[in-house]
Amino acid sequence: MEVSLSQNALACLHHRVTVPAYDRRRLAPGILHIGLGNFHRSHMAMYLERLFERGEAYDWGIVGAGVMPADVRMRRRLQKQDWLSTIVDLEPGAISARVVGSMVDFAPVDAGAIIKALSDQRIRIVSLTITEGGYFLEPATGRFDADHPRILADAAAPTRPTTVFGMIVRALADRRAKGHPPFTVLCCDNLPGNGDVTRRSVVGMAELIDPDLAGWITREVAFPNSMVDCITPRTTHRERALVRRRFGIEDAAPVVCEPVRQWIVEERFSAGRPPLERVGVQFVDDVSRYETMKLRILNAGHACIAYVAALLGHRYVHDAMADPDIRRWLLALQHREIIPALSVIDDVAYPSYLESVVARFGNAEICDTVARLCANGSTRQPKFILPAIRDALTLGLPIQGLALELALWCHYCRVAGEASQVPVISDPLALRLKAGARKAVRDPQVFLTIREVFHELADTPRLSAAFAGWLTLIEAQGVRAAIRGYVDQGAQSSSNRQTS
Known part of the structure; x- marks a missing residue:
């Protein structure tokens, strides 16, 4: 029999569930x-949970907030279950729930209440x-x-x-006025230089309202960059049924995710921080190299397999990774060019x-969809592939391999x-992309001239050719044949080097 999640029901949950x-x-x-949303609860909320389990940092509890319609629904669901969430780690052969x-x-979900x-x-x-x-870039x-x-509109009011x-x-203006x-x-968004991006948005907003306040924010408020990582699919009917069937929990908003988490944060804070290093968070002076590693190997890796997997008829990421040609293509591109x-x-x-990363992509328990990886290519390609x-x-x-990915x-x-x-x-650019791709059959350069995506790379002869x-x-x-051709090019080059 399923138990509806709540504080009072914790003692009634199956012994396999960690509470x-x-x-x-x-x-x-x-x-x-x-x-x-799901990522925050699978990531930051889990790190803090582990810290609280150690009997530490009880003054760092999380308050949720949001301004979107989805936040209204999430608040309603979580309030009914005393702000508790079931997090399921999809480790192959050892699925666990906490x-x-x-x-x-x-x-x-109201401006006055959030302020x-x-x-x-x-x-x-x-x-x-x-x-x-969401950063107005x-x-x-x-x-x-x-x-x-x-x-x-916000600057005017x-x-x-x-x-x-x-x-x-x-x-921040209220805090400053009160001397707080x-x-x-x-x-914690997956953006290059995410702290710097956030600072530009906050300070840019403040400059429109009060330049003096903007200066104070620039001097006094810390915006650390961070690298976050935990593959966390959307919660659908399938995930809710899994939690109900396997663990006996009726949870309106469970989260399923891979059992791997990584969080690397720059050591810059305005008013202290919880001792998260005790539960696996890494604090560094400069996160940029770690961030680039993740963006180029994991995120660009997803981009590299997404379209070829869709074109070859694979629905799930783990199915794509079981295709020997796709696996060899991904490894060859990473080792040769990225x-x-x-x-x-x-x-x-x-x-x-x-x-x-390849092992994580192959985790069949996650059931991450190829369609998810294919979505929003006009924003993902400029973040993950074009910088490479x-x-x-x-x-x-x-x-050559990066150009094949674009093709x-x-x-x-x-x-x-x-x-x-x-x-x-x-x-968001679906119509423009499709029109450019159709014309590219006769004139490949047309696709690269979608300037809002490719910018100056459209004028690069090596890439165009x-x-x-x-x-x-x-x-x-x-x-x-194309991905096999790329893999074979490298094998031929290696053979030529050995014979010479």
Whole structure:
């Protein structure tokens, strides 16, 4: 019989389920997290749960907050179960469940209530997972878009903000006026230089309202960069049924995720931090090399397999990794073109990290979908693939495989939705991408001239020539022949080196 999740029901849960062993009544707010979805609960909330289990840092409980319609629904679900969440680690052959109690409240989805919660002196860290599109960045430059209508509206009415950044600035202004110390703003979104991006958005908002306040924020508020990692799929009907069937828990918002977590954070905080290093978080002076490693090997790795997997009819990521041609293609591209461009990290062996990533991709328990990896290519490619191309060009390294990845994306954009096994394009630029991909059959350069994606790379002869060659091969011989051709090129080169 299933048990509806609540504080009072914890004693009734199956013995296989780990429940909080500490007294949750002793927790006090210390962190306010905006955008409380699956990733936050599988990641930050789990690290804090482990810290509380040690009997430490009870003054760092989590308060949720959000400004989107989904946050209203999430608050309603979690409130009914006393802010508890079931987190299921999908370890092959050893699936486990833990009820996490590190959350103590969730501010009403209302600007006034959120600002009041942000102004609470007990809140010393404000963390964010609001997705890449939530930072009001100009697509072409990555700078804060001070002319966005919602930003201008907040600047015109700073006491009635509707955006996350308007609310943060308002709360910081209140703290400053009362002589209270500011909080740290800690971004946990998967963005390069995520702390720097967040600082630009907060300070940019403040400059429109009060330049003097903007100067104070620049001097006093810390925005550490961080690298976050835990593959966490969406919760669907399947995941809720799994938690109910396997662990006897009726949870309206469970989370399933891989059993691997990594969190590396720059040691810069305005008002202290919990001792998370005791539960596996790594604090460093500069996170950039670790961040680049993850973006190029894990995130770019996802991008490299996404479109070829979709084109070859694979629905799940683990199925794609069981395809020998896709696996060899991913490994060849990483070893030949991506890893050689990475800066050395003393305590990291890149081949070992790649091996662990490939194993994670192959975890069949996660059931991560290829369609998810294919979505939003116009934002993912500029973050994960195009920077690798720029680095390779600068360093004089080969770009044949990276150009093939772009050709596979282009071909996917042309045929997506037309063949039953290839999912439709889910992308804000879907119509533009499809039109460019169709024209690219006759003139490959057309696809690269989608400036909002490729920018100056459209004018790079080496890339244009390689891209055109692969696109022609794909059209003539098919996707599998193209990736096999790339793998075989490397094998032939290696053989030639040995004979010479």
